[in-house]
Amino acid sequence: MKYEVVIGLETHSELATATKLFCGCSTKFGADPNTQVCPVCLAMPGVLPVMNKKAFEYAMKSAAALCCKIDNYTNFDRKSYYYPDLPKNYQISQNYHNLGVDGFMDIEVKGTVKRIRIHNVHLEEEAGKLIHPEETGADYSLVDFNRAGVPLLEIVSYPDMRTVDEVESYMQTLRKMLLYTEISDCKMQEGSLRFEASISLRLKGVETLGNRVEIKNLNSMKFVIKAIEYEATRQAELLDRGETIDRETRLWDEINEKSVRMRSKEEAQDYRYFPEPDLLPVLIDEKWLSTIKSSIPELPFARKQRFVSEFKLSDYDANLLIEDKVLADFFEECVRGLNRPKILCNWITNDLLREAKERKLEIGQLKVKPAQLVSLVEIVEKGTISSTTAKEVFIEMIQTGKDPQKIVEEKGLIQISDEGLIGSVIDKIISGNPGVIDDYKKGKKNALTFLVGQVMKETKGKANPKMVNELLKGKLDV
């Protein structure tokens, strides 16, 4: 394509506070309609907002994690527009003094690191939800205000992305940041993480930006990518025909996989922003800011790089581990108990993840604790059980949460490493299989495998396989 695609993203993320931004109502998802409401979030006449400090601190944390400049003065503004799900018909948001400005986030695409600049980070309140009746021809809609007033973080990037791979990486990296800082649960299916894209095209090598089109209603990361691909193609075709791109807002139609015009720039709303007189400006002193900054954990990108250098893990393994903070924490706790990063990583990325996935559980919900996985690896290393038995023990650990030692004892799984005992079993197998011995002596290699198998079978799998191999060879090769 002769065009360069220029993409910026606006991200909305519901903050994981227990209560709403300006009143004490619960933010819990999924309650019956209008059961988590009060005069304040219903915008009854005469009510006033009181800021939830926790929500503000979460927003500060994210602004700091995105390396934004945080001014010591910030305030809220009213953004006016009429919509039935917006009880006051204005949204308390930020416009004139955003909490964070001019930040950045590093993303990685195919091993290359790229810096995406963040235009601003600000805090605002969520709207309610319209419920349209399913019956055809209904002349009414219902409103559920449970969500109205839930704290919402808006993160606006600069148009610094050029490919869908970069967009994908930006969304994933941002999502991980929000999860790592524990300020949002990022459940896209519940709407707690949403994206809007703005896209423009320009001829490669040209510096000025083309007219941009904003796309809303992108309910999953997959749709973001599809919408950008669709929009880039649509704009390229228009430009190829010599037409111009209208600055407009379009809606993504996920069923027909295309975007449709919502409104043009001329129809754009005048939000009539002005400072919210019911709330005091928030003054951020150094002490407060540094307390918040110090609460930011190591972020995924830095952690991945550390896993590679400190534990000599592959990029692939490190990425798997840092995908989920709980998983990466699990890994680090294991390594603190036993310095075998590669072996522990294998257990975690293969067995632990597989079992969690099969059981549809989060890592934190599994019964196995890091110390127990460490014990399991230790008893394999000591030779108490074989690695084959260990897999069996692991499943039992997942199911019951019991310590591996206990499982081994209860089930009598301790490996037989007694030379005399193994020797006598071997003698029995040799005398019972003269034909196979002949085959072995003729040079048939799989005869040995068969005999080892017979010994293991006789010992119910408990014989130390390495010893069986060595002892058997010794007796046969005499």
Next chain:
Amino acid sequence: MRLLESTALQIKQKILSKQIRVVELVGQAFARIKAVDPTIQSFISLNEESALKQAREIDEKIDHNEKVGLLAGIPVAVKDNLCTRGLSTTCASQILKNFVPPYDAYVVKRLKEEDAIIIGKTNLDEFAMGSSTENSSFQITRNPWNVACVPGGSSGGSAAAVAANLTPMSLGSDTGGSVRQPAALCGIVGLKPTYGRVSRYGLIAFGSSLDQVGTMTKDVSDASLLLQVIAGKDSKDSTSVQTPVPDYLQGIDNNIQGLRIGIPKEYLTEGMHADVHKALKDALRIYEKLGAKIIDVTLPHTEYAVAVYYIVANAEASSNLSRYDGVRYGIRSTNAKGVIDMYCRTRAEGFGNEVKRRIMLGNYALSSGYYDAYYLKASRVRNLIKKDFDAAFEKVDCIIGPTSPVPAFKIGERANNPLEMYLSDIYTIPANLAGIPGISIPCGFSKDGLPIGLQILTKHFEEKQLLHVAYSFERETDYHLKRAVI
């Protein structure tokens, strides 16, 4: 003096000494309301049944010598823009004519906690927008001193109810003078506390950065008592302030020897009525006699106050009133097609002309491309007005002037001239812009026998001094003892 002509403190003394029973008092109040209010029209709704029930409960407490609140048994009328749980609260607007709040305003909660008896809700200019109470969509309230005249506004109902001896006290709200100006026109005491002194929670917002609940009483001591009850920090209003609440009555009768009174030359304007000017001069003479020093001060940005006010207040109002959309409460137009049409018709049918005018002016001042020229500039000039006061208060302890340039005017006289009406508040508006406290006290009568008010202003949170200065004048005069004959 008849019981209902007494002050709240006098009545309270009679109640506590068991000379009268609260039930009897409240019964008398409702009997007088029924006799007089058809003429005055100060109440939009009455709370008779629960008021009498509450009266019996307080009588019982007193009979059993139980502890009672600061306002035990005192009838209080509440402006109908203050939310009262279970009691209709209309803002004198069609759009809220069926609205019954599920909660009490902070000040209403405080009244109840101190055993006051809420007897009813008083008339106002729709959403407190006006200076004559003629903008009520329900009724026109009349001035008890001359029923052909307006009581002032917007708290005209609360002022008239006190002046007509229907209740000893009432609550109003003051965004640009709505407590002080009707107090002046009705010959009573009207106090607007410092912005932040009294919680606005439950006061239906007009101009959020200007609104303040105020008291309307027969004298300064009652104002002190009522302020004592409603002042203080409320966790539900972020703009209410933690500053300690002093005992307002303690030391109120100390002398004012050496008090420095500032007279802003900008307040001595051409528009001032001759009788008002004379009353002001007489008042200053009394203060001098009491040992105060009269000092000329300047508030150079006063001439911009009205313009600044009508931009800031209307901008905030246009936003505050956007919630009246027919979706959740209030009236909803029945013949609408689609949601936008429903909004338009509901608001077209629900709001009166003055409210619509202010919403339009406010939206204009906030719209993109005009924000800097209007709202932002007005906010900056507002800061200059604040600084004028700060500078003046370096030299003087208080500022004195007239409350209103004119005594009560005739009903209908200014109704068709909004600009002239807006100038009614020329002396009261600056205090709201600066956030400082102000009081209007009776200081004389016009040749036509209409009351004239004296306005006193002090620094932020200096209500105690304000009441002290007011009380020392009141003690020397008997204007506050005159009662309208009705």
